[in-house]
Amino acid sequence: MPNIQMTQDSAFSPFVATAPGKVIIFGEHSAVYGQPAIAAAVSTLRTYLLVVPTKRQDTHNSEIVELSFPDIKFDHEWTKEDLQECANYASKLISNASQTAQKSIENMDLDDTLAKMIGELLHKTLPDCTNQLHHAAALCFLYLYFIICPKLTNAKFILKSNLPIGAGLGSSASISVCLSLAFMKLSNDARFQNIHTLNSEVKDLVNKFSLIGEKCIHGTPSGIDNAVATYGNAVLFQKLLDPSEQQRAGVTNKMEILNEFPEIPMILTNTKIPKSTKTLVSNVNILFQKNPLIFDPIFQAMGHITNKGHETLTNIYKLNDENGNVKKKTKLMNDLLELVKVNHGLLTSMNVSHPGLEKIVNLSTELQVGATKLTGAGGGGCALTILNDVGNETNGKEALENMALFEKTLIDDYKYDIYRTGLGGKGAYLLPSLDQSIIEEFQSADGLPSSILNYINSKIV
Numbered sequence: 143m144p145n146i147q148m149t150q151d152s153a154f155s156p157f158v159a160t161a162p163g164k165v166i167i168f169g170e171h172s173a174v175y176g177q178p179a180i181a182a183a184v185s186t187l188r189t190y191l192l193v194v195p196t197k198r199q200d201t202h203n204s205e206i207v208e209l210s211f212p213d214i215k216f217d218h219e220w221t222k223e224d225l226q227e228c229a230n231y232a233s234k235l236i237s238n239a240s241q242t243a244q245k246s247i248e249n250m251d252l253d254d255t256l257a258k259m260i261g262e263l264l265h266k267t268l269p270d271c272t273n274q275l276h277h278a279a280a281l282c283f284l285y286l287y288f289i290i291c292p293k294l295t296n297a298k299f300i301l302k303s304n305l306p307i308g309a310g311l312g313s314s315a316s317i318s319v320c321l322s323l324a325f326m327k328l329s330n331d332a333r334f335q336n337i338h339t340l341n342s343e344v345k346d347l348v349n350k351f352s353l354i355g356e357k358c359i360h361g362t363p364s365g366i367d368n369a370v371a372t373y374g375n376a377v378l379f380q381k382l383l384d385p386s387e388q389q390r391a392g393v394t395n396k397m398e399i400l401n402e403f404p405e406i407p408m409i410l411t412n413t414k415i416p417k418s419t420k421t422l423v424s425n426v427n428i429l430f431q432k433n434p435l436i437f438d439p440i441f442q443a444m445g446h447i448t449n450k451g452h453e454t455l456t457n458i459y460k461l462n463d464e465n466g467n468v469k470k471k472t473k474l475m476n477d478l479l480e481l482v483k484v485n486h487g488l489l490t491s492m493n494v495s496h497p498g499l500e501k502i503v504n505l506s507t508e509l510q511v512g513a514t515k516l517t518g519a520g521g522g523g524c525a526l527t528i529l530n531d532v533g534n535e536t537n538g539k540e541a542l543e544n545m546a547l548f549e550k551t552l553i554d555d556y557k558y559d560i561y562r563t564g565l566g567g568k569g570a571y572l573l574p575s576l577d578q579s580i581i582e583e584f585q586s587a588d589g590l591p592s593s594i595l596n597y598i599n600s601k602i603v
């Protein structure tokens with residue numbers, strides 16, 4: 143580790159970038175194969191990135207870039223010399239991109255040479271790094287750094303999240319969005335000058351850069367997670383696979399913000415069984431390559447579930463809005479639960495469930511509290527239980543007792559965590575100025591104390 147001294151004055155004021163996690167309601171995995179999927183932001187579970195100027199240099203008077211990722215116990219700093227070769231290559235890449243039909247770097251695919259050069263840089267500067275979590279996070283950080291502001295030094299990036307990591311709630315996308323926003327703010331590129339307004343143009347850029355970050359972490363993302371982390375709310379999303387269709391539409395995916403999205407009673411359960419999206423997505427691809435005639439129809443069926451689910455959710459919203467009749471609502475909720483069950487069954491058929499997830503599925507069936515599906519990549523992580531419409535005429539005392547028993551069993555017997563959180567809400571956000579006391583507390587506190595969360599969240603409007 144370099145011996146650090148204090149030097150010149152700061153070049154920018156500390157700021158925070160934040161982005162939420164997400165829950166996929168219908169269509170994980172099939173989304174990667176161009177099928178529609180529905181997801182919603184979980185705006186209470188977010189990643190927060192504090193960026194501060196460092197005013198430090200190492201013993202050879204080299205400026206540095208520092209990263210502090212305490213959630214995964216990963217700290218590192220690179221000197222300007224460490225970063226120089228990749229920065230030179232990336233600067234050429236950025237300038238070449240502006241002369242192509244795509245016009246700018248965020249429209250280009252992941253550059254294999256740059257990714258390889260960063261791999262070598264990591265091998266040289268972190269020779270003992272065998273931790274996959276560290277490696278993926280460092281690759282995402284450095285790739286976005288090089289393609290957005292490769293000349294930046296004297297900055298420290300402190301990233302903390304109250305989202306469970308690797309649990310299917312989109313922590314990778316939320317960090318990609320925070321890093322993209324932060325690097326865009328620190329870049330001198332004229333295209334990012336309106337960044338504070340976070341208007342739709344800026345959000346479109348954040349969405350594109352964060353998709354590149356997701357590619358660094360798990361290879362072939364559909365783009366739904368970073369879209370929700372960027373735009374917030376609930377979205378109906380479809381990746382366009384056919385280049386001619388992309389060209390016709392002028393975009394690489396179709397996305398509709400769902401303004402008619404009802405509040406649905408649900409519980410999220412985190413099994414705490416670790417999983418890697420990269421591995422699960424690649425395992426599904428192996429199955430698909432081997433038997434496309436079997437798996438393509440499964441993906442298509444999941445697409446139909448999403449469309450039917452969209453229609454059902456919209457009808458529930460309309461009924462709620464009109465204070466509509468209970469019988470109709472019960473029927474619609476039953477339709478929704480049916481779709482949840484089929485979606486989970488299809489995910490199981492592509493081998494992305496886990497015995498720890500099946501325990502939740504079985505318990506919710508046994509106690510008749512609702513229907514459960516895995517959410518996110520599966521293989522562990524979280525399950526989403528959509529609950530019966532408690533409170534209607536068919537649900538009395540017994541239903542409430544079963545609900546209590548469901549939660550108690552999950553927590554006390556299975557040792558799982560549960561979240562009772564609403565869906566939707568604010569997407570990416572930038573806080574350009576902060577009280578000094580918050581900056582200090584953010585850096586020194588273990589995790590994210592409520593004083594920090596309350597302060598930052600109260601400013602997200």
Ligand SMILES: Nc1ncnc2c1ncn2[C@@H]1O[C@H](COP(=O)(O)OP(=O)(O)O)[C@@H](O)[C@H]1O
Pocket residue numbers: 189211212213214274275276277278279280301302303306307308309310311312313314315317359360417418419420518519
């Ligand atoms: N708070 C965090 N700090 C550092 N890295 C993080 C953080 N959250 C997510 N990551 C990165 O994202 C990866 C997890 O992404 P992924 O496997 O897609 O799971 P998910 O997106 O479901 O949480 C981790 O391996 C790590 O590299």
Ligand SMILES: C[C@@](O)(CCOP(=O)(O)O)CC(=O)O
Pocket residue numbers: 169170171172173174309310311312313314362363364365366367419423517518519520
């Ligand atoms: C499996 C997938 O559909 C969702 C992955 O979500 P997560 O990383 O498990 O939160 C992949 C994707 O859509 O990019």
Ligand SMILES: [Mg+2]
Pocket residue numbers: 312313314315360367419
């Ligand atoms: Mg992820």
